Amino acid sequence: METSAAARVQPIPRETLDSVVIRFAGDSGDGIQLTGSQFTDATADAGNDLSTFPDYPAEIRAPAGTTYGVSVFQIHFASHDIQTPGDVPDVLVAMNPAALMVSTDILKPGGLVVVNTGAFTANNLKKAGYESNPLEDGTLDRFRVLAIDVTRLTLDAVKTVGLGSKEANRCKNMWTLGLMYWLFGRERDQTVKWLEGKFAKRPKLAEANIAALNAGHIYGENAELPHGINAYQVPSAHLAPGEYRNISGNEATAWGLVTGAKLAGLKVMYGSYPITPASNLLHNLARLKHFGVTTFQAEDEIAAVSAAVGASFGGSIGVTGTSGPGVALKAEAIGLAIAAELPLVIVNVQRGGPSTGLPTKTEQSDLFQAVWGRNGDAPLVVLAAATPGDCYYMAIEAIRIAVKYMTPVILLTDGSLANSAEPWPLPDLDALEPFPVEFHKDPEGFHPFLRDANTLARVWAVPGTPGLEHRIGGLEKHRDTGHISYDPHNHHLMTKLRHNKVQGIARDIAAAKVDQGEDHGDLLVVGWGSTYGSISQAVRELRKAGHHVSHLHIRNIWPLPEGLGTLLRSFNSVLVPELNNGQLVKLLRAEYLIDCESLTRVTGRPFRIASLVQAVEERLQRSAE
Amino acid sequence: MSSNPPDKEYTRKDFSSDQEVRWCPGCGDYAILAAVQRTLPSLGSTPENTVFISGIGCSSRFPYYMNTYGFHTIHGRAPAFATGLKLANPELDVWVITGDGDGLSIGGNHLLHVLRRNMDLQIMLFNNQIYGLTKGQYSPTSQVGIVTPSSPLGSIDQPVVPVRFALGARATFVARAFDTSKKLPDALSAARKHKGASFIEILQNCPVFNDGIFELITDRKAGPAYQLWLEHGQPMRFGADGEKGLRLQPKTLSLEIVTVGEGGVTDDDIVIHDETNPSLAWMLADLPEVVALGVIYRQPAPVYNESLQVQRDLAKERFGEPDLHALLRQGHTWTVS
Numbered sequence: 011m012e013t014s015a016a017a018r019v020q021p022i023p024r025e026t027l028d029s030v031v032i033r034f035a036g037d038s039g040d041g042i043q044l045t046g047s048q049f050t051d052a053t054a055d056a057g058n059d060l061s062t063f064p065d066y067p068a069e070i071r072a073p074a075g076t077t078y079g080v081s082v083f084q085i086h087f088a089s090h091d092i093q094t095p096g097d098v099p100d101v102l103v104a105m106n107p108a109a110l111m112v113s114t115d116i117l118k119p120g121g122l123v124v125v126n127t128g129a130f131t132a133n134n135l136k137k138a139g140y141e142s143n144p145l146e147d148g149t150l151d152r153f154r155v156l157a158i159d160v161t162r163l164t165l166d167a168v169k170t171v172g173l174g175s176k177e178a179n180r181c182k183n184m185w186t187l188g189l190m191y192w193l194f195g196r197e198r199d200q201t202v203k204w205l206e207g208k209f210a211k212r213p214k215l216a217e218a219n220i221a222a223l224n225a226g227h228i229y230g231e232n233a234e235l236p237h238g239i240n241a242y243q244v245p246s247a248h249l250a251p252g253e254y255r256n257i258s259g260n261e262a263t264a265w266g267l268v269t270g271a272k273l274a275g276l277k278v279m280y281g282s283y284p285i286t287p288a289s290n291l292l293h294n295l296a297r298l299k300h301f302g303v304t305t306f307q308a309e310d311e312i313a314a315v316s317a318a319v320g321a322s323f324g325g326s327i328g329v330t331g332t333s334g335p336g337v338a339l340k341a342e343a344i345g346l347a348i349a350a351e352l353p354l355v356i357v358n359v360q361r362g363g364p365s366t367g368l369p370t371k372t373e374q375s376d377l378f379q380a381v382w383g384r385n386g387d388a389p390l391v392v393l394a395a396a397t398p399g400d401c402y403y404m405a406i407e408a409i410r411i412a413v414k415y416m417t418p419v420i421l422l423t424d425g426s427l428a429n430s431a432e433p434w435p436l437p438d439l440d441a442l443e444p445f446p447v448e449f450h451k452d453p454e455g456f457h458p459f460l461r462d463a464n465t466l467a468r469v470w471a472v473p474g475t476p477g478l479e480h481r482i483g484g485l486e487k488h489r490d491t492g493h494i495s496y497d498p499h500n501h502h503l504m505t506k507l508r509h510n511k512v513q514g515i516a517r518d519i520a521a522a523k524v525d526q527g528e529d530h531g532d533l534l535v536v537g538w539g540s541t542y543g544s545i546s547q548a549v550r551e552l553r554k555a556g557h558h559v560s561h562l563h564i565r566n567i568w569p570l571p572e573g574l575g576t577l578l579r580s581f582n583s584v585l586v587p588e589l590n591n592g593q594l595v596k597l598l599r600a601e602y603l604i605d606c607e608s609l610t611r612v613t614g615r616p617f618r619i620a621s622l623v624q625a626v627e628e629r630l631q632r633s634a635e
Numbered sequence: 636m637s638s639n640p641p642d643k644e645y646t647r648k649d650f651s652s653d654q655e656v657r658w659c660p661g662c663g664d665y666a667i668l669a670a671v672q673r674t675l676p677s678l679g680s681t682p683e684n685t686v687f688i689s690g691i692g693c694s695s696r697f698p699y700y701m702n703t704y705g706f707h708t709i710h711g712r713a714p715a716f717a718t719g720l721k722l723a724n725p726e727l728d729v730w731v732i733t734g735d736g737d738g739l740s741i742g743g744n745h746l747l748h749v750l751r752r753n754m755d756l757q758i759m760l761f762n763n764q765i766y767g768l769t770k771g772q773y774s775p776t777s778q779v780g781i782v783t784p785s786s787p788l789g790s791i792d793q794p795v796v797p798v799r800f801a802l803g804a805r806a807t808f809v810a811r812a813f814d815t816s817k818k819l820p821d822a823l824s825a826a827r828k829h830k831g832a833s834f835i836e837i838l839q840n841c842p843v844f845n846d847g848i849f850e851l852i853t854d855r856k857a858g859p860a861y862q863l864w865l866e867h868g869q870p871m872r873f874g875a876d877g878e879k880g881l882r883l884q885p886k887t888l889s890l891e892i893v894t895v896g897e898g899g900v901t902d903d904d905i906v907i908h909d910e911t912n913p914s915l916a917w918m919l920a921d922l923p924e925v926v927a928l929g930v931i932y933r934q935p936a937p938v939y940n941e942s943l944q945v946q947r948d949l950a951k952e953r954f955g956e957p958d959l960h961a962l963l964r965q966g967h968t969w970t971v972s
Contacts, residue, residue, distance in 0.1 A: 051967045054967070054968055054969055057971065059770065150817065200967065249971045250971070251970075251971050251972050252970070252971060253964075253968055253969075253970050254968060254969050254970070254971060255963070255964065255966065255967060255968040255969075256967065265959075265962060265963060268962070269959060272959065277723070279719060279722055279723055281719060298957075298962075299745035299946060299947050299950035299951075300947075300950040300953075300954045300955070300956075301957040301959075302957070302961075304722050304723075304943065304947075305720060306718070306719070308715065308718075308748075309744055309745065309747070309748040310744060312712055312715065312745075313714075313715035313718070313744075313745055313748065314715075314719075316708065316709075316712040316715035316716045316719065316745075317715050317716065317718050317719030317722065318719055319708075319716060319717065319719065320688070320706070320717060320719025320720040320721075320722075320723070321719040321720065321723040322719075322723075323706055323719075323720055323723075324719070324720040324721075324722075324723030324724045324727070325723060325724065326722075326723040328719060329722075342709050342710075343708075343709060345709075346708060346709050346722050350706075363905060387721050436963050436964065436968070437963070439805045439959055439960060439963075472724075473683070473684070473686045473704035473720070473727050474683060474684055474724060474726065474727060475683060475703075475726065476681075476682070476683040477683070479682045479683060479702055479703050479704055480704065480705070481652070481699050481701075481704070481706070481707065482704035482705070482706055482707070483698075483699075483705075483706060483707025483708065484707065484708070484709060485707065489835055493654070494699070548673075613903070617670065
């Protein structure tokens with residue numbers, strides 16, 4: 011079937027584009043995310059660099075046809091290096107009126123709109139909030155429109171398979187995908203293979219979906235496209251040679267934890283309570299029992315972290331993953347791990363707050379919570395991953411620091427890192443340096459708070475070791491015996507010691523270094539976390555325009571890397587863009603007494619490159635005046 | 636400290652730490668501590684493989700006085716820490732020490748779940764029906780009407796019955812004893828031998844804030860008349876001379892107290908204790924005029940950490956040796972040359 015369809019295709023002239031942003035939008039039951047991920051794999055095969063961003067409603071199955079039930083998958087792909095899912099879509103695929111309603115404002119003028127007219131019924135138009143049909147009333151005049159009755163064409167295509175109308179109707183995402191494959195010159199074979207595997211037990215569904223996919227493609231081949239709409243090609247990008255896969259942040263974090271534990275020679279005990287957008291960390295790890303991973307779905311967030319701390323006491327690396335509201339609940343147990351000086355990794359996949367906030371939207375507003383959010387002087391280590399693939403390396407680093415310094419480490423990722431995917435060069439596992447843990451065994455002169463003079467880490471003595479029986483807890487302990495101590499001077503010294511232990515880790519991490527540009531200049535853009543892609547791209551554009559702008563991205567939030575103050579002082583001004591109300595900026599101002607400026611945006615979405623460029627240009631102009 | 640030879644015979648002293656015990660004079664906790672330190676050697680326990688995990692409260696100081704491994708954690712969460720430890724190392728003998736406030740108020744959720752999961756550990760709940768460490772407020776097991784600093788006109792909270800809570804959570808071992816009882820070690824031994832989560836409620840006197848609350852049953856002379864010590868397969872007899880017993884009222888499906896030899900009651904009328912019967916356990920948990928003690932309920936069931944091991948083995952069998960290289964390549968990969 012595949013070859014015969016392909017054989018009929020005449021080579022057609024294709025317009026060459028450098029980069030394209032496509033936004034697939036439809037009802038949450040329309041299979042938009044599946045369509046998007048298939049298009050992503052086919053695009054990776056075509057050799058483009060790419061970045062994706064899924065945006066779906068918090069409701070599991072919102073009422074059909076409503077604007078709040080619209081599910082979106084955006085993909086940006088190019089013949090050059092790209093870092094973000096794109097500011098402004100070039101192409102919109104709208105499977106119903108609601109999808110069109112929420113997308114027309116952000117679509118590029120002159121952009122291409124592919125609509126399924128079959129869903130533009132009076133009822134659906136009303137549910138989407140249209141008073142008249144936008145396909146007829148001039149609403150779409152500023153776009154190029156490809157209006158197709160996808161519903162009817164899909165039903166025609168799968169008729170011979172003999173499915174029920176509901177199941178037949180569900181194939182329309184594959185029809186659309188087939189058309190998009192044709193428009194952008196993508197191969198269908200890996201999707202065919204995927205459908206055959208997915209529906210191995212229901213061959214009729216496989217047959218129907220493949221028929222729909224092919225029908226959409228054939229429609230493109232045969233249809234007379236309206237004036238101004240072409241078939242396109244995006245030449246492959248010059249990615250560094252090597253083996254690649256697409257990876258999302260939560261996959262990368264899970265695999266990084268497994269890799270880190272292996273490098274430490276430990277087993278992972280992952281305690282967690284389901285929470286968006288961290289749940290699939292639990293799902294990913296639950297499948298890895300044969301890697302020595304134990305997952306424990308606890309009764310609540312507190313039990314999840316407590317079990318992780320208990321496991322660390324027992325000689326595993328305890329890990330707990332959650333989002334901001336969960337970290338709030340875990341604070342007391344994290345404080346105990348600080349006081350008892352046990353290793354612990356807490357992954358916070360941040361989402362919009364406060365309180366329940368915006369569960370499915372991204373935000374970077376838990377930095378203060380991570381650094382300061384506990385009772386008492388309770389220092390710990392905070393790391394932040396910059397890209398989906400970086401989550402892998404930061405998870406390894408979190409374990410390395412936790413076990414070497416006997417300290418909790420918070421790894422900050424966020425909803426956009428968790429769910430976005432990017433091509434990822436597979437790591438050379440042999441090049442990763444092991445950091446094997448040695449448990450304390452010697453009873454001679456033992457007490458549980460014996461320390462390494464260099465790292466200040468206490469010994470890790472695990473239950474089951476003869477002669478090292480000891481008791482630890484949250485009460486203050488004497489620095490020389492480990493026994494409970496209420497001595498005022500001792501508490502002062504222990505507070506300083508815990509502080510110095512964490513601050514000393516700055517000597518064991520990479521010193522501050524600009525990611526792009528010179529180490530001095532007019533303006534330094536300082537970012538952290540998932541804004542890496544947007545800032546990097548914006549700074550590239552600014553530098554191309556001749557501005558003396560550099561980009562520094564902080565992955566070690568606490569302790570801050572050495573040399574950061576000097577670097578900040580080497581620029582006339584410092585701008586800190588964050589998807590929060592200004593958190594890193596206050597940390598930098600407090601630590602270095604430098605007049606860093608804040609740029610904030612709290613919409614639940616990533617920064618737009620254009621708005622970053624504009625903000626920097628405004629500041630440069632202001633300081634020039 | 637020195638390493639313990641494998642064939643060493645342990646005594647109470649080996650399980651006693653060098654820390655000065657700091658409970659109030661006359662506290663029931665002293666008797667419980669002594670019972671545990673005496674019992675562990677007889678069970679073949681070793682200090683290095685034994686761990687006591689506690690939350691917060693007077694009872695939760697317990698681990699400091701045991702020369703074993705110990706973790707004094709945070710309020711109410713000891714069952715969760717113990718669960719994590721047991722998952723990390725199922726070979727350890729793990730004991731949770733909690734109280735009526737720690738285990739049934741702030742930590743009620745964790746107690747519920749550790750019991751229903753049937754983690755293989757022992758939970759000793761010291762019930763003194765009062766908050767001691769915070770100086771005398773009413774607790775979730777305090778009787779209605781108790782006057783305390785936080786209930787000057789008497790408490791209006793209905794108390795929870797710890798044994799019923801445990802049964803409701805489908806605990807597989809539920810026992811009750813009291814601090815100064817000579818039979819406390821028997822209950823501890825039975826709990827230790829049970830595979831799964833063992834729950835022991837220990838009635839404990841707080842001489843400072845709730846003195847004598849259990850005196851009726853713990854009094855050396857008069858107390859035994861109100862103690863019903865249960866024995867599996869034996870008739871449920873009690874009283875100063877064992878003259879009383881429990882008889883089933885079939886019409887109301889309840890237990891009534893009768894005197895053997897009076898009104899035609901014979902030994903045959905007395906209900907035989909069946910510790911595998913949850914309905915009977917439910918009735919025994921809260922009897923009028925007498926307190927059921929000993930093993931109230933015991934029924935073997937799948938143990939969480941053992942079921943987990945089965946799944947670990949299954950995963951190994953199904954997926955083979957762990958291969959990170961292959962893991963990172965699962966799904967779709969491509970090569971750029």
